[in-house]
Amino acid sequence: MHDIRAIRDNPDAFERALNRRGLHGLSSQILSLDSERRARISAAETAQADQNRASKEVGAAKARGDDAEFERLRALVAEKKADVARMQAEAGDLDTQLRDLLLGLPNLPLDQVPDGADEEDNVELRRWGNPRKFDITPVEHFEIAGVKPGMDFEMGAKLSGSRFVVLKGAVARIHRALAQFMIDLHIDRHGLEETWTPVLVLEDMMLGTGQLPKFGEDSYQTREGWWLIPTAEVTLTNTVNGDLVEHASLPRRMVAHSQCFRSEAGSAGRDTTGMLRQHQFEKVEMVSITDAETGLAEHDRMTRCAEAVLEALELPYRTIVLCAGDMGAGARITHDLEVWLPGQNRYREISSVSYCGDYQARRMNARYRPEGGGKPEFVHTLNGSGLAVGRTLIAVLENGQQADGSVLLPAALHPYLGGATQLTADGTLA
Numbered sequence: 001m002h003d004i005r006a007i008r009d010n011p012d013a014f015e016r017a018l019n020r021r022g023l024h025g026l027s028s029q030i031l032s033l034d035s036e037r038r039a040r041i042s043a044a045e046t047a048q049a050d051q052n053r054a055s056k057e058v059g060a061a062k063a064r065g066d067d068a069e070f071e072r073l074r075a076l077v078a079e080k081k082a083d084v085a086r087m088q089a090e091a092g093d094l095d096t097q098l099r100d101l102l103l104g105l106p107n108l109p110l111d112q113v114p115d116g117a118d119e120e121d122n123v124e125l126r127r128w129g130n131p132r133k134f135d136i137t138p139v140e141h142f143e144i145a146g147v148k149p150g151m152d153f154e155m156g157a158k159l160s161g162s163r164f165v166v167l168k169g170a171v172a173r174i175h176r177a178l179a180q181f182m183i184d185l186h187i188d189r190h191g192l193e194e195t196w197t198p199v200l201v202l203e204d205m206m207l208g209t210g211q212l213p214k215f216g217e218d219s220y221q222t223r224e225g226w227w228l229i230p231t232a233e234v235t236l237t238n239t240v241n242g243d244l245v246e247h248a249s250l251p252r253r254m255v256a257h258s259q260c261f262r263s264e265a266g267s268a269g270r271d272t273t274g275m276l277r278q279h280q281f282e283k284v285e286m287v288s289i290t291d292a293e294t295g296l297a298e299h300d301r302m303t304r305c306a307e308a309v310l311e312a313l314e315l316p317y318r319t320i321v322l323c324a325g326d327m328g329a330g331a332r333i334t335h336d337l338e339v340w341l342p343g344q345n346r347y348r349e350i351s352s353v354s355y356c357g358d359y360q361a362r363r364m365n366a367r368y369r370p371e372g373g374g375k376p377e378f379v380h381t382l383n384g385s386g387l388a389v390g391r392t393l394i395a396v397l398e399n400g401q402q403a404d405g406s407v408l409l410p411a412a413l414h415p416y417l418g419g420a421t422q423l424t425a426d427g428t429l430a
Contacts, residue, residue: 001102001103001359001362001363002014002102002105002108002359002362003362004030004034004098004102007027007030007031007034008031008034011027011028011030011031012027014027014108015027015028017108017109018105018106018108020109020113020115020324020325021106021109021324021325021327022117022325023105023106026101026105029101030098030101030102033094033097033098033101034098036094037091037094037095037098040087040088040090040091040094041087041091043083043087044083044084044087044088044091047080047083047084047087048080048084050076050080051076051077051080051081051084054073054076054077054080055077057069057073058070058073058074058077061073100213103207103213103214103363104213104214106327106329106330107327107329107330107331107332107356107357107359108332109324109327109331109332109333110332110333110355112333113321113322113323113324113327113332113333114321114323114324115323115324115325116323116324116325116326117323117325117326118323118325118326119322119323119326121323121325121326122320122321122322122323122326122336123320123321123323124318124319124320125318125319125320125321125335126318126319127316127317127318127319128307128310128311128316128317128318128319129310129311129314129315129316129317129340130316131316131340131342132316132342132399134342135403136403138342138343138345138398138401139343139398139401140273140274140341140343140344140398141274141275141343141393141394141397141398142273142274142275143343144397144398144401144405144407145404145405145406145425145426146170146405146406146407146423146424146425146426146427147171147397147407147423147427148427149168149169149171149426149427150167150168150169150170150171150172150427151165151166151167151168151171151275152165152166152167152168153165153166160279160280162272163264163272163277163278163279164278164279164280165275165278169427169428170423170427170428170429171393171423171427173417173429174393174396174397174409174413174417174423174429175282175389175390175393177413177416177417178389178392178393178396178413179257179282179284179389180416181312181313181412181413181416182257182284182309182386182387182389182392183255183257183284185308185309185312186255186284186286186305186386187255189308190253190255190305190308191253192253192254192255192286192305193252193253193254193255194254194255194256195232195236195239195254195255195256196256196258197232197235197236197239197256197258198229198235199228199229199258199259199260199261200222200226200227200228200229201226201227201229201234201235201238202225202226202227203225203227204241205227205234205235205238205241206219206227206234207363208234208237208238208241208360208363208364209233209234209237209238209330209360209363209364210329210330210359210360210363211227211230211234212227214329215329217263217265218230218262218263218264218265219261219262219263220261220263228261229258229260229261230260230261230262231258231260231283231285231383231385232256232257232258232260232283232285232287233285233287233383235256235258236254236256236285236287236383237287237289237360237364237381237383238364239252239254239289240252240289240361240364240366240379241364241365241366242364242365242366243366243367244367244368244369244376245289245366245367245368245369245379246368246369247291247368247369247370247371248371249368250289250290250291250294250368250379251288251289251290251291251294251298252288252289252290253286253287253288254286254287254288255284255285255286255287255386256284256285256287257282257283257284257285257389258282258283258285259280259281259282260280260281260282260283261279261280262279262281263279264277264279274394275390275391275393275394276348276390276391276394278390281388281389281390282388282389282390283385283387283388283389284385284386284387284388284389285383285384285385285386286302286305286306286353286382286383286384286385286386287381287382287383288302288381288382288383289366289379289380289381290379290380290381290382291368291377291379291380292357292358292377292380294380295355295357295380295382296333296355298355298382299333299335299353299354299355299382302353302382302384302386303319303335303337303353303384305384305386306337306351306353306384306385306386306387307319307337309386309387309392310337310339310350310387312410312412313392313395313396313410313412313413314399314410314411314412315339315340315392315395315396315399315410316339316340316399317337317338317339317340317347317350318337318338318347319335319336319337319338320335320336320338321333321334321335321336322334322335322336322352327354328352328354330354330356330359330360331354331355331356332354332355332356332357332359333354333355334352334353334354334355335352335353335354335384336349336351336352336353337349337350337351337352337353337387338350339391339392339395340395340399341394341395341398341399342398342399342401343398343401348391349391350385350387350388350391350392350395351384351385351386351387351388352384352385353382353383353384353385354382354383354384355380355382356380356381356382356383357380357381358378358379358380358381359381360381361378361379361380361381362378366378366379366381367379396409396410396413397423400422400423404425405425406422406423406424406425407422407423408421408422409421409422409423417429
């Protein structure tokens with residue numbers, strides 16, 4: 001959410017920043033609503049003062065026996081009371097319109113974010129690892145012989161419909177091992193605090209991180225009103241919702257492994273085969289709560305945490321910075337990690353790491369008390385995948401596939417699989 005005072009102070013800068021997001025003419029609309037709202041508030045205050053003065057004079061007129069003045073003043077009090085109620089209602093309606101407009105706007109991109117409209121304008125920062133040269137034509141994960149017994153899309157569709165899968169046997173164990181490996185790495189090497197949170201949240205929590213009101217169609221809501229989280233970003237970030245924390249407690253660095261649920265609205269026809277785009281999936285999510293001075297450094301640190309997972313698993317990847325038109329709504333800057341998938345012969349997103357500034361904190365009213373006193377300030381928030389478990393499974397299977405239908409597994413996973421080093425062509429661990 002945006003600070004209306006900052007927009008009033010520099011509407012041109014606000015407009016230029018939104019223009020980079022492909023949005024135009026909104027600063028004038030915001031300022032017009034704000035001006036009308038403040039005018040109604042001022043008029044209501046004036047009418048309230050007139051009402052108060054007339055109320056005091058009513059008693060005096062009655063005491064003097066001036067019945068005509070008494071009746072005039074009593075009518076004036078009633079008139080001003082009605083005016084106050086009407087203008088307060090109008091101001092309240094305008095305030096709701098302004099708040100809804102501000103809540104629906106995306107964050108402002110940082111100056112160093114490249115201009116652009118879509119993924120074609122993203123900028124590559126670096127690459128790690130070299131895609132393997134195969135003696136065979138590599139296939140996608142669901143076509144590998146050793147994977148087929150443990151990845152059942154027909155059963156998933158039978159149970160839940162399209163974009164669901166049932167994992168079994170060795171494949172299910174590799175999937176679980178990946179999540180455990182990621183959590184351990186982030187705790188032991190990166191110093192994150194393991195956190196377990198609900199997957200059902202109140203509507204205010206979705207509002208706080210920006211999934212609502214604009215992107216409600218991307219998530220699922222229960223009949224009881226709870227929302228299923230699209231990522232543990234929602235719960236981890238909202239741990240400071242409404243709080244005033246001590247500056248000495250920052251940064252707070254958390255990690256959670258959770259189920260995630262997304263409707264994939266707008267993705268019709270995209271990635272309809274395989275596990276790449278599912279309605280239910282697992283992710284290891286990182287969230288940091290920090291301050292303005294350390295936010296960007298924390299973004300780089302968090303990016304390295306995600307990269308370290310891919311490097312430990314020996315998976316080639318590239319890191320890109322998203323252009324202004326391709327970033328998520330809550331981000332000021334985003335680094336995407338794209339892993340090499342030989343079955344598709346291309347890099348695909350496996351992690352997004354975003355710095356949100358105080359955008360989410362304003363929605364949550366999450367602040368910190370500066371050391372040495374002073375006015376409370378909004379915290380700054382960051383989130384990033386560390387990593388998406390299902391997509392990492394895809395990358396491990398495709399990059400390790402062999403000519404006989406088996407899969408060689410990364411050494412980092414061997415201790416989590418009882419010492420097994422491969423998924424055999426018949427779908428067992430060996």
